[in-house]
Amino acid sequence: MTFNDIKSLLAPNKSKIVLLVMDGLGGLPLKPGGKTELETAKTPNLDRLAAEGCLGQTLPIDYGITPGSGPAHLSLFGYDPVAHEVGRGVLEAIGVGMFVNKGDVAARGNFCTVDKAGLISDRRAGRIPTEEAAPIVERLKAIQLPGVTVEISHVKEHRFAVVIRGEGLSPDLEETDPQKLGVAPYEVKPKNTSAKKAADLYNQWIAAAREILKDEPKANALTLRGFATDPGLESYASRYELDAACVAVYPMYRGVAQLVGMKIINFAGETPADEFDALGRVWNDHDFFFVHIKKTDSYGEDGNFEGKVHVIESVDEALPKLLALKPDVLIVTGDHSTPALLKSHSWHPVPFLLWAPDAARTDSQQQFGETQCALGGLGTFHALNAMPLALGHAQKLNKFGA
């Protein structure tokens, strides 16, 4: 049984909830029986919260399933990630400040390098730096297509996002990245007849772009992936009666937060301390705060165990700034696991810490780590339950039934 009518119980109050997500937090020991990244990190502040609060571990999607960042975040936000699939193109586009409305078709693009025969020799155009790539994207803005509007925006390094707006467009398009070298980028193919118009337009756009790029030494071609339109998710304001804000450095996470109607907070700097400072500046304006730390995942993906440990320690070190704000409910967790050992996202349960000084049960765990979370008082649960738990502990829900 799953309770699906949270909305009927909402009882807004002034208490404040912080959802602190360390991306890819869950890890693995380098050797069986060893310590994970989180267990290795010195985290006196998180350990105190663990002792005072309650631990558990979440399944982002389900047992054995490795999530992408989009579905993993939707799950934490309380939206069934299977029912609400959000295309990567949409996340990329709105993450850099473009709008994607219902009916628009967004895509994420990669510059790549092709040889004289047109075959891909580098799928990421030598990870061309932002300062070289941004001016190239500017030149692509000149492309116009009949009857529709095209917007393009640079994201980072070799990555950009495109949105085509017009009537009768469908995002059911196949990706053009062959995901291997020695092959030419594919054409955009429609998955069904209703997507033919969008495919034609994207192919026209690619042809015009290739003409502009043809003399570039590295970024002389491109691939497009993740075609998608606005999934039309209900906003936090409507779904939870929460005025939510997002403090995140990376576009994609600002994007997914914006999809559920969070206010995106702009700030200078990239460190956890910078993020907590930004949180402090908007503390009085909102009642729910999603704070996203990216680099735990980046180092995990790089296989850099020590790097991930240090990011966790830097979050712990900066945590007093957040605690000084006196949140009523603080959840510290990850969206998924990214063990340095595997150099990729994984299916392992994700450590979850719930601290709510006025209303949280204490369990017997004294430290924030995977081993402790597996024995925590919250048990093992789907991440989809994180928001009901947060709302319950913030006493923002009425009783169900008499």
Place this chain on the structure above:
Amino acid sequence: MTFNDIKSLLAPNKSKIVLLVMDGLGGLPLKPGGKTELETAKTPNLDRLAAEGCLGQTLPIDYGITPGSGPAHLSLFGYDPVAHEVGRGVLEAIGVGMFVNKGDVAARGNFCTVDKAGLISDRRAGRIPTEEAAPIVERLKAIQLPGVTVEISHVKEHRFAVVIRGEGLSPDLEETDPQKLGVAPYEVKPKNTSAKKAADLYNQWIAAAREILKDEPKANALTLRGFATDPGLESYASRYELDAACVAVYPMYRGVAQLVGMKIINFAGETPADEFDALGRVWNDHDFFFVHIKKTDSYGEDGNFEGKVHVIESVDEALPKLLALKPDVLIVTGDHSTPALLKSHSWHPVPFLLWAPDAARTDSQQQFGETQCALGGLGTFHALNAMPLALGHAQKLNKFGA
């Protein structure tokens, strides 16, 4: 995946199951890291059962959701509380021995005090004592309405229950209690046109009652809430092939037991020892026994931590009377948590103890408490699974599949 066809596996035998519910059992420490009410209580008998049996913790409804008493009990009884919402009026009425059949409309009533302008000055008529309120209810029995039958019964103090029986009545009526002072009681309003007849009848009844009450010093008016009809739940006899009995002091819990066809046992006294004595007297007549202890919840609601501790201790002290009957399966749990700290029902998981000397697995827990239950061998599970666990351990279920 949930197994929904228990009925196909039923294999009745003579083993006896006791479901001992301490209402609102789950608690919280007064300070983070401290002990809960249950952990504070000295419970040598329950601790022995915990050591010999298996612990766990239940979610009455779902993560973060605080249940009312009705849905929380339905869940323990194995009826999906979201699919089967039972109106409070029905629980109140059948709790004092009235019948509520399909099509009848029951309501719970409160006497209140109104001033000369007809505005409420006390929503509970000064919590008028039972000996004053009961004769007033008797006088209201004189009211007759055209084409229908009206029954009214006193419940406790300022509370009573009304049932109107007739053709074409719908319980989709809005409550008349404005839930605040300085406002007149509302009229009964139908939520849709099919409820107009019932609304008219209830308004006629209220007008006649007001006439009878008008010179009362305290109970000179009334409000009605929780309009409802029989939800038509399947009986324990049909659903589980169990001959079930209920030993409970409070009307509401006798009411919910009667809804699922349990035999309500009448007995003198109010203590846990009195209840276990009553259990002993009917032990040979039934094979399932629901025993309900109310005061753990009452003290929790009052914020009386010590009071709740003492009730738990009094249950433990009387427990040998129950154990002497040699139940095959004994479950000791709550319907929900009512931490004295919060002075209300809460969403926290509920301690669950399963003792079945012939068939229960033992876990590593030696004491009955929230911290131990969170580490128990049964894990964290929806209360809806309590009945299948009971039936399984009583060996009343056949194997599923070959």
